[in-house]
Amino acid sequence: MFKKSDICNNPGYMNIEKYELKSGEQLELFEFVSVGPKGRIIKLVQYSPTNYKDLFNLGFGDKNIETGEIDDSAISNNGDSEKVLATVVATLYAFTDKHRDALVYVTGSTKSRTRLYRMGVTKYFDEAINDFEIFGEINNKWEEFRKDVEYEGFIVKRKLN
Amino acid sequence: MNVKDVNTKKKPVVVIDKSLDFFNDKVLFPKKLEKANEMLKKAGLPETKKT
Numbered sequence: 001m002f003k004k005s006d007i008c009n010n011p012g013y014m015n016i017e018k019y020e021l022k023s024g025e026q027l028e029l030f031e032f033v034s035v036g037p038k039g040r041i042i043k044l045v046q047y048s049p050t051n052y053k054d055l056f057n058l059g060f061g062d063k064n065i066e067t068g069e070i071d072d073s074a075i076s077n078n079g080d081s082e083k084v085l086a087t088v089v090a091t092l093y094a095f096t097d098k099h100r101d102a103l104v105y106v107t108g109s110t111k112s113r114t115r116l117y118r119m120g121v122t123k124y125f126d127e128a129i130n131d132f133e134i135f136g137e138i139n140n141k142w143e144e145f146r147k148d149v150e151y152e153g154f155i156v157k158r159k160l161n
Numbered sequence: 162m163n164v165k166d167v168n169t170k171k172k173p174v175v176v177i178d179k180s181l182d183f184f185n186d187k188v189l190f191p192k193k194l195e196k197a198n199e200m201l202k203k204a205g206l207p208e209t210k211k212t
Binding site: 020021023027031044048050051052057061070090105133135137141152155157 | 173174177188189193194203209
């Protein structure tokens with residue numbers, strides 16, 4: 001998973017190496033393999049329909065190769081968190097290329113993980129805002145994303161440009 | 162296009178693997194989805210631009 005130190009320096013999304021992505025034809029489930037000191041770890045990103053039309057939830061976690069179980073709270077420490085984060089962002093581009101009207105909801109499985117997602121959004125904000133509308137949820141209300149606000153969740157929508 | 166070019170493009174190259182379509186109707190992160198629906202029930206949706 002991502003560490004604060006990995007998202008403090010900002011070389012820009014496009015300049016960061018990303019893992020190769022696999023997906024089914026619907027482009028709703030993505031798989032890639034993290035490679036590092038802990039070995040090869042299969043990562044899954046799934047965009048699942050919510051109770052709201054055109055609104056999908058982003059799920060992200062590790063797949064245990066031996067048991068097949070999926071864990072969205074695992075801390076991999078595989079030394080590649082920046083590359084992993086950039087790859088997850090890449091799935092967002094791929095998903096919203098196919099699902100142009102989709103909104104994507106993102107939150108962490110814990111508060112600390114949500115904070116790390118926020119730092120990730122902040123890191124790529126200047127690039128991402130050209131392509132996405134980005135909203136933050138605070139006190140059960142939505143507002144346009146601002147840096148340094150402790151949001152509980154996020155919604156992104158691809159701009160139609 | 163070499164590997165470096167692929168990696169630095171904004172839009173990724175995605176290899177289609179039809180075996181992953183098996184999971185299309187399965188929710189792999191049910192707790193997260195439940196949490197999302199709960200949070201959205203309280204907050205509703207933001208007003209997005211139409212264009």
